[in-house]
Amino acid sequence: MDLSSATWRKATRSAHTDCVEVADNLPDIVAVRDSKDPHGPALVFTPTTWRAFVNLARSTA
Structure with a gap:
């Protein structure tokens, strides 16, 4: 799968730490990766x- 046009972003609360990054600008998919890699x-x-x-993560936080 070609993710070369993905725009990756981190949660604002994790600006100074490693975490997951999400790309939700691609048609029909949401990609998630480790910011350290x-x-x-x-x-x-x-x-x-x-x-x-x-939604589940927010409801249990």
């Missing part, structure tokens, strides 16, 4: 699956 593998989700994960 930007050239390493990325996980890819459908937008619906990603929204469900984020």
